[in-house]
Amino acid sequence: MKRKTLTQFLIEQQRDKAALPSEVRLLIEIVARACKAIGHAVGKGALGGVLGSLESENVQGEVQKKLDVLSNEILLEANEWGGHLAAMASEEMETIHLIPNRYPKGEYLLLFDPLDGSSNIDVNVSIGTIFSVLRAPDEAAGREVTEQDFLQAGSKQVAAGYAVYGPQTMLVLTVGSGVHSFTLDRELGSWVLTQSDIQIPADTKEFAINMSNMRHWAPPVKQYVDECLAGKTGPRGKDFNMRWVASMVADVHRILSRGGVFLYPWDAREPGKPGKLRLMYEANPMSMLVEQAGGAATNGTQRILDIQPSALHERVSVILGSKTEVDLATKYHLEAK
Ligand code: AHM
Ligand code: MG
Numbered sequence: 001m002k003r004k005t006l007t008q009f010l011i012e013q014q015r016d017k018a019a020l021p022s023e024v025r026l027l028i029e030i031v032a033r034a035c036k037a038i039g040h041a042v043g044k045g046a047l048g049g050v051l052g053s054l055e056s057e058n059v060q061g062e063v064q065k066k067l068d069v070l071s072n073e074i075l076l077e078a079n080e081w082g083g084h085l086a087a088m089a090s091e092e093m094e095t096i097h098l099i100p101n102r103y104p105k106g107e108y109l110l111l112f113d114p115l116d117g118s119s120n121i122d123v124n125v126s127i128g129t130i131f132s133v134l135r136a137p138d139e140a141a142g143r144e145v146t147e148q149d150f151l152q153a154g155s156k157q158v159a160a161g162y163a164v165y166g167p168q169t170m171l172v173l174t175v176g177s178g179v180h181s182f183t184l185d186r187e188l189g190s191w192v193l194t195q196s197d198i199q200i201p202a203d204t205k206e207f208a209i210n211m212s213n214m215r216h217w218a219p220p221v222k223q224y225v226d227e228c229l230a231g232k233t234g235p236r237g238k239d240f241n242m243r244w245v246a247s248m249v250a251d252v253h254r255i256l257s258r259g260g261v262f263l264y265p266w267d268a269r270e271p272g273k274p275g276k277l278r279l280m281y282e283a284n285p286m287s288m289l290v291e292q293a294g295g296a297a298t299n300g301t302q303r304i305l306d307i308q309p310s311a312l313h314e315r316v317s318v319i320l321g322s323k324t325e326v327d328l329a330t331k332y333h334l335e336a337k
Pocket of ligand 1: 062091113115116117118119210246247248249264
């Protein structure tokens, strides 16, 4: 059977009524190429000398792993020269990275978490790269973009996706017309379309949350999970299974593959922080993918894609996945308000 490559898929999207702008097509091709290089480095592991930590910390005070920094560099270098971007932002950089003057500039903004699930790097468990694409606001035309120009609600994203480096290396993508996944053919070096129009079932019997934080949760989260744990004889009338990879990419990938609900809620360990995950380059792209696949994503009280960001590295509570479950957990939060 002749399969479609990412390049063919994107050209069709460009010709189609969805009319993907050619700059976005180029951008996605370049991000996908960078993910291939990151996947290659991940696959080498100790043989490539890429495991372990550096002395440095990122802007969020987290110790940087060698692969965090390497992946960030791969994405920056790959995307600098193509002429499609005005600037980039990353979990690993305090502020935005402008396109150097020696290269032409475009009108798009790229945000990424270069290597998500850092705690899994050294133990050979799936990790990934998450990315989000925005358009620079019209008023930024003719001047350098600023951090402020990035602070757009997730509903403004023109594309979002992730690569997951697991038993297979896969790229999961939306340009606003459904969710499609591509598997890396390692021999040919090309991304091949392996699933189109992915749909998350509305109902599920599987939840994902770090249960070790239970004693710190807010009452609505506790109520929701307690009811799942109560099983068949409890209020939900069914037994639930639990999974927690601790790599958001892998947990979301499972949900896109077979349904489920993922929660990383606010908790009382750090009362001043809304949650652990980052809005602009983790929650927003994942929420766009999940909504495009028929699921839902909220912070407990509000649709994530409607949140107006006030800082590049803003954090957020996340509930996403199968719609019935997200709606129920959200209802408990709204009732507790
Ligand atoms: P990272 O971006 O520093 O890797 O952190 C984000 C990760 C997510 O991928 C995952 O869902 C979460 O942190 C796991 O957190 P925990 O170790 O608290 O369970
Ligand atoms: Mg991350």
